[in-house]
Amino acid sequence: DAGVIQSPRHEVTEMGQEVTLRCKPISGHDYLFWYRQTMMRGLELLIYFNNNVPIDDSGMPEDRFSAKMPNASFSTLKIQPSEPRDSAVYFCASSRVADTQYFGPGTRLTVL
Amino acid sequence: GQQLNQSPQSMFIQEGEDVSMNCTSSSIFNTWLWYKQEPGEGPVLLIALYKAGELTSNGRLTAQFGITRKDSFLNISASIPSDVGIYFCAGLEDDPDSGGSNYKLTFGKGTLLTVNP
Numbered sequence: 638d639a640g641v642i643q644s645p646r647h648e649v650t651e652m653g654q655e656v657t658l659r660c661k662p663i664s665g666h667d668y669l670f671w672y673r674q675t676m677m678r679g680l681e682l683l684i685y686f687n688n689n690v691p692i693d694d695s696g697m698p699e700d701r702f703s704a705k706m707p708n709a710s711f712s713t714l715k716i717q718p719s720e721p722r723d724s725a726v727y728f729c730a731s732s733r734v735a736d737t738q739y740f741g742p743g744t745r746l747t748v749l
Numbered sequence: 750g751q752q753l754n755q756s757p758q759s760m761f762i763q764e765g766e767d768v769s770m771n772c773t774s775s776s777i778f779n780t781w782l783w784y785k786q787e788p789g790e791g792p793v794l795l796i797a798l799y800k801a802g803e804l805t806s807n808g809r810l811t812a813q814f815g816i817t818r819k820d821s822f823l824n825i826s827a828s829i830p831s832d833v834g835i836y837f838c839a840g841l842e843d844d845p846d847s848g849g850s851n852y853k854l855t856f857g858k859g860t861l862l863t864v865n866p
Contacts, residue, residue: 639790670854680792680837680856693853728791737782738854740791 639663641741647715651698655717657672658744659704660729670738671714672728680728686712698723719748753855755838762828763865770836770860771822772839778840781814781821782854794825797837829863833861 642661650656661670670685684694688704697704701720706712718721725746730738755772762768772781782835784792796807796819798814803814811824821840825832838857 650810679858686855706790737794737797739794740784743791748779 641731641739643741643744644673644725646742646745647745647747649749650719651749653718654748656719656723656746656748658714658727658729658743658746660712660714662712662729662731663739664710666731666733666739668732669706669712670732671712671732672730672740673741674726674728675724683714705721716746717736719724719746721748724748752859753838753840754853755860757860758858759861759863761863761865764831766828768828768832768862769822770838771839772838772857773820773838775819775838776842777818778842778855779818780841781812782839782841783810783812783823784837784839785834786837786859792837793829810834815843825862828862830864830866834862835861844857 641663642722643710644659648656650685667688671683672680676679681696683696686693689709702716706716724747728740728743728745730740732738755774760768782797783852785795786792789856795810796805796812798805801814801818802816809825809826813822815821816849821838837859839854841854
C-alpha cells in the first residue's frame, strides 16, 4: 500500500510569496494531520481533520496559514504571505479511527 | 499545554550495546507511541502502547507504558549501525469534552542515537 504522499519534497521561495503544500493521505484513513518540525520547537501539530472537517486548528501560527481538505484523498496547507521564520519541514500524517499516525516524507520549506 | 520530557537528548554508543531512553510527563496519557526518524524522512511508528504497565516488543525494541501513565521507556538491545536516527516519544490524551475522539499527539524533543561500528 502507498503511504502518505507529500509534494513538493523541497520548496525554496522568497519572502512574501504564496506557498502551497500538498498531501494525499493513506486510503481509508479518516484523520489527517499537519505538523511543522524545527530544531527549536520540535514537532508541532498545526491542524487536523476528521472526515475532511477541520477539528482543531489551534496550532496554526497565524492567519497567514490556512489548510483545506476538499475530499478524503487530498489536503493543502497554504502560507500567504510567507516569511523566513516559516522555514521548517512540514509533515502530513494520517490515521484510521485509532490513534496511530503514519507520517509522510515531509516538505522542506525554505523562505529567503 | 502538555509537555513531554525526553531523555537523554543524545547518545553515542558502540555497536552491540543496549540503549535505553525515556519520556516523562506532568499529565496522564492514555496512549504512548514511539517513533524513529531518519534524515530526510518522516517519523516512522515503532511501537504503540495502550495500557498502563503494558510491555511490548518489536524485534530488538521493547517499550513499556509506565504504571502511573505519566512515563514510558524504550529499550534497544544489541544495537546495530542502522539504528541510527532520532527517536521520539509521543503521548495521546483523550479530551473528555470531545468524547474520546481527540487525537492531538504531544511529542518529546527526541533522542539522537549514534551507533559507532
